[in-house]
Amino acid sequence: MRQKINLLFVLLLAAAGAGAQSSWIRVNQLGYKPAAPKVAVWCSKNADSVKSFRLVDAATKKTVLSARASRAFGAWGPFAQAQRLDFSNAAKPGRYYLEGGGVRSPEFRIGGDVYAGTADFCLRYLRQQRCGFNPFLNDSCHTHDGYTVYDPNGEGRVDAVGGWHDASDYLQYATTSANATYHLLMAARDFPAVFTDTKNARGLDGANGYADVLDEARWGLDWLRKLHPDAGRMYHQVADDRDHRGFRIPKEDSFYGRGYERPVYFLTGEPQGLFQYRNRATGVSSTAAKFASAFALGNLLFRDRDRDYGIRLWEKAFSAELYSRKKRGAAQTAPGRAPYFYEEDNWADDEELASAAVAHMLMGKAYYKEYLDAALRSAAVEPVTPWLGADTARHYQWYPFVNPGHYELARALALPAVRALDVTYGEKRRALIGHYREGIRRVWDKARGNAFYRGVPAIWCSNNLTTAFAIQCYWYRTLSGDRQFEQLEAAAFDWLFGCNPWGTSMVYGLPAGGDTPTDPHSAFTHLNRYPIDGGLVDGPVYASIFNSLKGLRLSKEDAYAPFQSPQGVYHDDFGDYSTNEPTMDGTAALVYLLAAMESSPLSRPPVPRRGN
Structure with a gap:
């Protein structure tokens, strides 16, 4: 009898294996x-x-x-x-x-409406990440920020309350916040019909005459204004990785030895780090120029609605742009007790965007041509974002992940009044568009060999790179009319929503009823089961990166185990901060991409190409 049972067991196992x-x-x-x-x-x-x-x-x-x-x-x-x-x-x-x-x-x-409302949906995550007054919790947090460090005038206090938490933890960085703010402002400018008005300025229910995307962008602008209180001062970071002492709902943190105050880092352009590790900062330009571009575009969008606010942004745009010249080089975020920080190494792209944005703000004034020419000089320094076509890069080494400056400058140089200033501007505009084409071609050379058309390296925040790359493809297609990379653009977008080895969307709750993250590295979900609707998670990393990270431990059996490989691992597990942590700046960029996809009919179905 036992032999028959054992035989039956073997047959059942074989059948199960055959049916897998x-x-x-x-x-x-x-x-x-x-x-x-x-x-x-x-x-x-x-x-x-x-x-x-x-x-x-x-x-x-x-x-x-x-x-x-x-x-x-x-x-x-x-x-x-x-x-x-x-x-x-x-x-x-x-x-x-x-x-x-x-x-x-x-x-x-x-359907023509498949992306309707998705950009607004992702704004939910940004509202949930608000610091100061948090509309999701209907409560306030971090209201004592903060005491200054690295301040050349000696330690003091600055009002740094506001902004967004960076990545489901509670640090705050000016570089990511300014980039996020700019993407939200661009989305409001480029695709105004996409966004609705259901929230007030505090993020609570109730229309206020401003599209919700503008309310969110203004939240970012107001925090950046606080971090640049006058022409001689600019701060770039609130808190440090002492924050990482466990999951908690944001309230008042007492991890920094000063009651409920958190440190606010002065932007010196020199290496910083209060403990064992230090960054490799070489200047202030990369961060200060991001301030300037956000203020300049904010002026364009708000000055007709709120004259006084527009004037304040005008003044901040000029002072931030001047600050960016104090010590030319790249600023980096400050590490604490762990060796991880945003290792930004480039700044010419930020200077280009700042000059182009100020030129747009000044359009029609007697001296705006000098800003256009300054932007063109910066564009020549870094024509192609260096990670495009590369196998790897350090964390946030090339940031923002593609260069919006080429797009903004190309838009300006297309205006007849601008073209009339200089007969060479048409040729220079074509060169800018060619820079985008060259970056896309480098990725295509890597992507064309696999069925997913995947040419984005699986480094930390690969979904942010993917979103940015899809935006660059969109900008190139709309500026040039060239459709040759249309399927590569679509592959990058499709990857984010399930056309990837794991078959999962990388955006919490989008689409409803789909395979999306349910257990992200977020205190909101892990402690209270709050949904973090619209949050874009970091995305897959090389197995070698995953295996090298400190303090990373999965909490349960890996549901995606059959789909992990050296080329990429992804875990829907709160223990994996490398692949499943939502990011504020990545989500803001996704707001722009989704608005573009909702607005754009794309084109006729493409003619099939050999190898597609």
């Missing part, structure tokens, strides 16, 4: 616009391939399109084989799924 899934179809769970490229990826643990696939109407179960799969791309990541399934010619709105190679994809939508 070995192939998958990965799609953008958020959906696809009718006129946009539409590509899924069939991937398998086996070396076999598929010849064809079909698109099925989820309601009627009828096949609406049959097509051949792409060439086999071979092994990549956790898969032995993968192919692209291009169904771009399907344009009828509806709910669908794909079938091929004996497997079926998750359901998804095709």
Whole structure:
């Protein structure tokens, strides 16, 4: 009898093994616009391939399109084989799924409204990360910030209450906050029809005559104004990694030996670090120029609505731009008791953006040409963001992750009144657009060899890089009219919402009912099960990075274990701060990208290309 039971057990195990899934179809769970490229990826643990696939109407179960799969791309990541399934010619709105190679994809939508409201949805995360008064908690936190460190005038106090917590912990950095503010302002300027007005300036329910994206941008601007109280002072960081003493809901922290006060770091342009570790700062330009660009664009968007506020931003834009020249070089955030900090090494891109933004602010004035020319000189220093096409980079080494200065400058040089100033501006505008094309080409050279068209390195905050790269592709396409990288742009966007090896969206709660993060590295979710709607998590990192990080420990069995590989690991686990921690600046950039995708019909379905 025992022998029969043992035999039955063996047969059951064999049957289970034989039935284990070995192939998958990965799609953008958020959906696809009718006129946009539409590509899924069939991937398998086996070396076999598929010849064809079909698109099925989820309601009627009828096949609406049959097509051949792409060439086999071979092994990549956790898969032995993968192919692209291009169904771009399907344009009828509806709910669908794909079938091929004996497997079926998750359901998804095709429709003109598939991205409607998504940019506003991601603003929820930014409101939740507000410091000072927090509308999500309807309570205030960190109201005693703070006492100054590295201040050449001696220790004092400065009112640094406000802004956003940086990454689901409670440190605050001017460099990320200024970049986030600029992206929100750009989104409000470029896509005003996308955003609604349901919240007031404090982030509470109730319209106030300003789109919610402008309310959020103003929250950022007001904090930056506090950190640049006068022409001779600029601060760049509140708190340090003494913050990392465990999960808690934000209130008043007493980790810094001064009651409830936290340190506020003066922007000196010299290496900083109060304990064992120090950064490698060489100047102030990278951070101060980010202040200037945010103030200048803020002036453009607010001056007609609030004259006094616009004047204050005008003054801050000039003083911040002058401050950026005090000590030219890159500023970096200050570490504490751990060796991790934002290792920004470039600043010419920030100077270019600041000059271009001030030029826009001054448009029509007698002296705005000098700012245009200064921006062009900076553009020549770093024409291509260095990580594009590279296999790796240090944490935030090239920041922002792509250069908005080329876009802002190219927009200015397209204006007839500006072109009339200098006959060479047309040629110089084409050169700026060419810089974008060259960066995209470098990524394409790496991406074209795998079915996911993945050419973004799996370094810390790879989702931020992916979002930024998709924005650069969008800017290039809209400035040039060139569609040659359209499928690469779509692949970057699709990656964020499920067309990746793990089959998961990287945005908490988006889409509703989809496979999205549920256990992020966030005190809000871990302690109180609060949803962090719209938060973009860091994203996959190389296994070598994951294995090298300190204090990182998974809390449960890895649900994505079959899809981990040396090329990338991702864990939906609060213990993984390297891949599953939401970031404020990444989410702000995603607000811009989603607004662009909601506004843009993209183009006609692309003509199939060899190798697609």
